[in-house]
Amino acid sequence: MFPAGAALSRRRASSELLRQLCRTTSVAPPLPPSLSTVAAAAEGIGPPPIRVSFTESAGRGVFAARGIAAGELIHSAQPLVAHPSPSLLDKVCYYCLRRLQKEASPISTSILGENDSSKTTACYFCSESCREQSKGFYEVEKGLDWTLFDDHCSMRRLKYPLMVKRLACMILSGAASVDCLDILQPASLHPETLLEMEDEFQLLKDTFTKGHFKNDSMTFLTKEWYINVLARIRINAFRIELVAKTYEEMLASAAAFIAADAAVGNAIYMLPSFYNHDCDPNAHIIWLENANAKLKALRNIEAGEELRICYIDASMEFEARQKILAEGFGFQCGCLRCSSRD
Numbered sequence: 181m182f183p184a185g186a187a188l189s190r191r192r193a194s195s196e197l198l199r200q201l202c203r204t205t206s207v208a209p210p211l212p213p214s215l216s217t218v219a220a221a222a223e224g225i226g227p228p229p230i231r232v233s234f235t236e237s238a239g240r241g242v243f244a245a246r247g248i249a250a251g252e253l254i255h256s257a258q259p260l261v262a263h264p265s266p267s268l269l270d271k272v273c274y275y276c277l278r279r280l281q282k283e284a285s286p287i288s289t290s291i292l293g294e295n296d297s298s299k300t301t302a303c304y305f306c307s308e309s310c311r312e313q314s315k316g317f318y319e320v321e322k323g324l325d326w327t328l329f330d331d332h333c334s335m336r337r338l339k340y341p342l343m344v345k346r347l348a349c350m351i352l353s354g355a356a357s358v359d360c361l362d363i364l365q366p367a368s369l370h371p372e373t374l375l376e377m378e379d380e381f382q383l384l385k386d387t388f389t390k391g392h393f394k395n396d397s398m399t400f401l402t403k404e405w406y407i408n409v410l411a412r413i414r415i416n417a418f419r420i421e422l423v424a425k426t427y428e429e430m431l432a433s434a435a436a437f438i439a440a441d442a443a444v445g446n447a448i449y450m451l452p453s454f455y456n457h458d459c460d461p462n463a464h465i466i467w468l469e470n471a472n473a474k475l476k477a478l479r480n481i482e483a484g485e486e487l488r489i490c491y492i493d494a495s496m497e498f499e500a501r502q503k504i505l506a507e508g509f510g511f512q513c514g515c516l517r518c519s520s521r522d
């Protein structure tokens with residue numbers, strides 16, 4: 181794992197690269213080699229064999245820059261922001277979402293209302309390295325009383341506002357930039373959703389205000405910022421469902437993991453957010469031990485072909501898939517499989 185500072189500069193490099201790629205041209209240029217090296221560095225592996233360009237009908241998308249073999253690791257990606265499922269706070273690492281070993285004694289620290297033990301909620305880190313890297317948000321978070329905000333989210337089963345809370349703490353500690361998610365596509369939000377967000381925002385802001393944060397460090401924390409960030413998280417966040425030790429183990433027990441609803445949390449990434457959807461995808465995103473994502477080819481892919489993943493449970497019927505994609509992601513799927521109403 182890299183220190184928090186290194187992780188931040190990778191995120192900034194990645195973000196800057198994509199900003200350059202997606203400037204308001206009607207056709208995005210292919211990824212120049214020098215920039216693709218930056219992308220590779222940003223994702224922590226060798227140059228990924230992909231470029232981000234405009235598609236004909238689905239906005240930006242990810243394309244193979246060379247032939248990619250079935251099973252090949254296309255690239256990996258570290259989360260920009262991740263948050264564990266609230267019901268699993270005592271079962272997964274508060275930073276990387278790795279499942280805690282039963283026999284290991286976790287490194288626990290209290291959060292929420294440190295001055296009032298009745299409000300204390302424990303969170304755990306799986307290693308000193310994760311505890312160290314979590315300083316980017318945790319130093320801010322642990323000094324504040326999150327009772328009202330967390331209760332509000334828990335009663336309504338809201339998970340994305342918890343990611344905004346973490347991002348706000350990262351920004352206040354200098355570990356993330358205010359505009360780090362701006363390049364991602366936002367969801368269009370219903371007026372009722374916007375109204376609900378106002379309450380969440382107020383609770384978030386009040387929590388920081390009561391923590392006596394200086395006004396100038398909080399100028400970014402406006403209702404517009406909150407809504408903009410949530411609109412992007414809604415479209416681009418991944419539910420981290422499968423966490424196995426190895427790829428083989430994951431494939432062998434995929435059915436059991438799905439049946440057990442093994443979601444350990446949610447996370448948002450940069451490059452993976454540019455993959456469009458297909459109900460018969462040629463790539464998939466997987467998680468083995470923790471929230472670090474791996475994009476793998478499901479079949480042989482030719483140079484220039486668009487890489488697509490499936491956003492939903494591909495085993496659903498045509499109508500159910502169309503409904504979820506329209507309601508959750510705002511588009512009608514026109515993939516080959518949907519065209520044949522399969």
Ligand SMILES: C[S@@+](CC[C@H](N)C(=O)[O-])C[C@H]1O[C@@H](n2cnc3c(N)ncnc32)[C@H](O)[C@@H]1O
Nearest residue numbers: 237238239240365416453454455456457509511
């Ligand atoms: C995670 S983003 C994918 C990247 C996005 N195209 C962009 O430009 O940033 C998801 C959004 O992309 C678009 N999209 C993804 N797959 C699509 C598809 N098969 N057909 C039409 N639009 C799609 C939808 O607007 C969807 O809400």
